[in-house]
Every structure is written in structure tokens, then in C-alpha cells.
Amino acid sequence: MKIGICGYGVIGSGVKKLIDEKHQNNEDLEVIKVFDKPFKKDELKELYVNDYKKITENKDIDIVVEAMGGDKFPYEIIKDALKNKKHVVTSNKEVVSLHLDEFNSLAKENKVYFMFEASVGGGIPIINSLIQNRKVNEINHIYGILNGTTNFILTKIEEGLSFDDALKEAQRLGFAEADPTADLEGLDMVRKISILSDIAYNTFIDVNKVEHRGIKGITKEFIEKANKNGLVLKFICESKIKDNYVSLIVEPVLFKKDNIISNTKNEFNCVIFEGKSNDKLAFVGKGAGSLPTASAILSDIYLIKDNNANYLDLSKKVVYCEKNDNDYLELCDDGTFKKAKKENFYARVFME
């Protein structure tokens, strides 16, 4: 199969490297065109194209990999590729969370597949596991740590750094972006939990409705106090369905020390789902990074190549509960809780 890549950054170049290796091992996979900004031309030589239509309208190309990030431009590229009967594989959670229903319908119409394993949890095979599990299980609860940057920061604060130093360390190691707002305020996890909920509940969540409360006000003292009382602060996303009522939230939550979430450290992610047939199923792994994300894209390419891909049913109408009814608590020095004053930093307590 012939592949065109849009976006030759950390992920796009990782995908090309993996496919080149497979191609050298005589597997029927080959990157034949790459679209990016003109300054990549020298590096890409004859593979370079300066217009994405040279990929989406290219008669020889079977699969378009979108690895650019952002919304507007990727949205046009993906739509154009699907309309031209190319399979699409993307790692872009923003565009997936905003348009999954449209992409899924367009793919079905054009008898090609739209795949997005790499958009949530990097190398953790959560998307395709959910799609398969959904056939035999009624999932009603999903929660976990789906942002490596903020989990890294919280772990470092626990180890003794201040918030600012922990953030700087994350930036130095490439885990946090120069502008870390989407991570710190929870928007990144809003997108990811929305995508997982779409699949699990057979519906399409409006990401703009999802409540999120960030970790910016957190202090080293709060985390120390929690630890002394056998608790660990984690920044998580959570989604529930009961009958047709769905609620989603992203916020800081306190867990008991021996919980699997509490023991998910540094840049690792952990996602747990519960349903009628499976009491509790947890997946833990690195949620980002060039190689894990690129290999998730390659995994999707193999699902297409081996004729193992599926369409989604996103047709269920649900009622979105905007109001979250959790009790928010502040942790007192003696380890007891009191009702939180909204001007202080507060967290929910997850007692499981």
C-alpha cells in the first residue's frame, strides 16, 4: 500500500522511519509523498510536495497519515482525503474530538476507514480495545490519567520540586510545550475523554460542553499534606453514563495510596473502564513520545492492510449533564476533610 504523510514533525517523521524499515523488509508498505512547510524540502527531496492536494488527490496513494496537529487545516485535509477514497490515519486528538462523527460517516460513504488509535494514550492500544470490547460489554464508566505532562509535574512536586520547577523540568525534557495551557487547564484531557466516551457510549460528545478545572493553583504543601494522610493527588478525566445521561469532567482528584491510579507516575498514562461484563479493566503505558505514537499509527495502518478495521456507531442520543454533583473537599491538617471554599485549591476524593 502507498502512503502519503501530511506533517513531518516528531510523529510524521517517526511514522516514515517505521514504514521505511517495513518496506526494506519487503512488506507492501511505502511512503511515496510527504507534505509539510517548504523548509522541509531539502530533507525530503523527491518525496516533498508543497500542496496537500498532491496527496489527497494522488491516484497512487491508498492511505493518508495526518500528523500535523490543530483543527482547521487538518479538518480540510482529512475530509478531502476521505472524499477521494483514501483511508485516513491520524494522531490529532483535537480534530478527532471535534469531527469524529463526520469523519466516520464520510469514511463509510466512501468505503474507506478513518483510524485514530494514536490520538489517545500514545502507544496504549486503548481505542481499538474499546471498539472491540464495546461489542460484548456495556461500558458505563471511564476514568484515568490521560495527560503525561501534568502527571509528570505532579510526580515531581511529590518528589520535592515546586510547581514552577516541575513545569520547567517537564519543558526541558520535552514533555511540556512552550505554552502548556491546554495541558494544565485540562483541555487536552477533555478531548481524549470525549473521544473514548464517543466509542464507549455510541454517541458524539460536544467537547465544548465538558467541564474542566486545572491544576494551576496546586501547591507543594497541599500534595505533602495529602501524602501524609495516605492520599495521592492526580489530575484525571472521568466519564459516566446511566440510562441516557452522560457526564464528563476533568479535575484534580485524591486517591488512596494503594490505588493503581496513584501508582501511575511521571509521564505514564492509565485508563480504566468498567462495564457490565468487566468489573474493571486498566491499561497503563507511556501516553506520548515519538516512537509509541508513531507505532500506534503503524498499528492502524496494519488494521487497514489486514482488513481488520471497523466503522463506529455514534448514533445514540444522550442527555448531557452539565452540572457535576461531586462534593468537593479540602484536606485539613489532621487528615479529615471539610467542605471546600472555592477560593482555595480543592480536590474531589475518590474513595475506592
Add this chain to the structure above:
Amino acid sequence: MKIGICGYGVIGSGVKKLIDEKHQNNEDLEVIKVFDKPFKKDELKELYVNDYKKITENKDIDIVVEAMGGDKFPYEIIKDALKNKKHVVTSNKEVVSLHLDEFNSLAKENKVYFMFEASVGGGIPIINSLIQNRKVNEINHIYGILNGTTNFILTKIEEGLSFDDALKEAQRLGFAEADPTADLEGLDMVRKISILSDIAYNTFIDVNKVEHRGIKGITKEFIEKANKNGLVLKFICESKIKDNYVSLIVEPVLFKKDNIISNTKNEFNCVIFEGKSNDKLAFVGKGAGSLPTASAILSDIYLIKDNNANYLDLSKKVVYCEKNDNDYLELCDDGTFKKAKKENFYARVFME
């Protein structure tokens, strides 16, 4: 698709219940014959057959579910079903670990599929995740807790019970069999780690070669001493490959308290695999039970129905290292270790 079930115990009857529900929802799945001992005849009425050949040679049946357990009889049934061009789905780790290569070849020859997700880790989707991950990753290390019975016993000892009382409690709750030898001596995990290694390393492991050392000599005092020193005793299986050299072992191992393995409690299983593209990927969930295991079988049925199944490549020749070169240590009262005397209970220390 028409389904025949061989073995109507906890798992087989669970599968029938799930398929009946799907059938009532107008899905194209139906159980039309069930084979078991004569005393099930009254319960099964017109579905009952007294000879497995009435299932394996039945022209209307597309899929045979083998849920009997044991080796000899299931081996004959599975072979016969595959030769008669029926897909086979099983939860029987014994027969899978002993004959996977033969079943895989027979399936390929007859253009049907042999599926066994339910044989390892109950409802945890580890087998099909490994099969998919294997296409894009070079896996070199697999380890974890794959026996719920012994993990339950160790957890209860940690909570204060004696070994004998913990075993009785496991039997009372239905986690341990009347004869728990295969669990306690590690044979159950030998089978499971062999199956996972077959898939991950594209080879076929001789289960009879795998070293295993059980937990029978364990005392409450040993576990208490470990806990006081920040360690947790777990009964695990482990498999490694380097170049073409493979080693497998099942034995008690000490882990640090904040490890994901240490925090896998009661009847939960945890399996971790590491490879070239994925640093570390962990799956945690209930490893047994009627509903999780039956839903894993149903999941395989959907992979066949949706044309999403695959064949395995088990052709790689590896050198099996019988000698395990781990250092075994006894835990001293002061938290230091000394080289183990083989007459005492000893454990390896996993320092990660």
C-alpha cells in the same frame, strides 16, 4: 452464524446466555447445539447432543466453542472441528499451550480461525492486543500476575490470614479449585506465559520445559517481614527473549511497594510487556470468572463474524535456556538481603 458449544459448565453456560441475549436483539448469532454429559440433557432439551461429532460434523454449525477444560478430549474435538472447516473458540489454556502450533496450521489449511483470547487473563484483552502489537513492536519481555487464585491467597495473607485460612477462603469464594495444585505450584501460569510467549516471539514454547517454583512454603512471617521493608511478595510468571535465546520462569518475587504489580490485589491479574517501540505496557483486570471469560469468548466470536481475525506466525526457532540465572535472596530482619539457603522459603527481588 450458528454456534455449537462443547462443555456446559460455568463458562459454556455463560457464553450461551450472552449469545441468547444477542440473538434476541436480532443479531446474527445463535447457539443451536450443546454437548455435555447426559445429566445436562433435561436443562438443555432439544439443544442437547450426546456426541461431540454431532457438533463438529454438523453442516449448519459455523463456530465451535470448546469450554470443557483438560487436554485429551478437547484436543480431539478441536482438531475434528477445524478439519470440518468450523472456526474454533476456546478458553482452555491447557490444550492451547500444548497444541497451538498444530491448531494454527490446521485452521490455516482449512481456511477457518482458531481463537483463544479467553485462555489467558479472562476478560483482559491481552491475546488480541499482543497479536496486533506484535505487527509493529519487537516484544522482548513479558511478566505479570496471571493467576487470580494465588494472588488472592497472597493478598489475604498480607491482610492477616494464615496460608491455610487464605486457601480455604479462596475455595469458599470459588476462586480456588478443590485440588489447587496447578495454581499453587505454578503450572497454570506456566501454560499462560507460554501462550503469550508463543505470540510475542513468533515461536512455539514446549511447556514441559518451563521452570516453576510454587508458593507452598510461604509463611505469614515472610510476607510481614517483606512488607515492613517496603516490599510486597507476588507470585509471577516471566519470559524474556534476547537474540534467539528465550527463558521462562514462574516463581515468587519481591516487588517495591509502589510498583503496579504490588498494587494488583485479590483475584486481579496484571500483565506487562516491554518492547522496542513500547517502553512498558500494562493490562490489569479480573483474570477469571464466568462473565469476563464468557465475554472474551464472545469477543473472539465477533472477531470471526466481523472478519477481523488473523493467523499467527509461530515458525521462529529459538534456543530455550533452561537454566535461570537469577540471584535468589532471603530477606533478613533488618531489611537487607542474604544469599538464599535452598531449604528456606526464598524469593527473587525485582528492583524496578
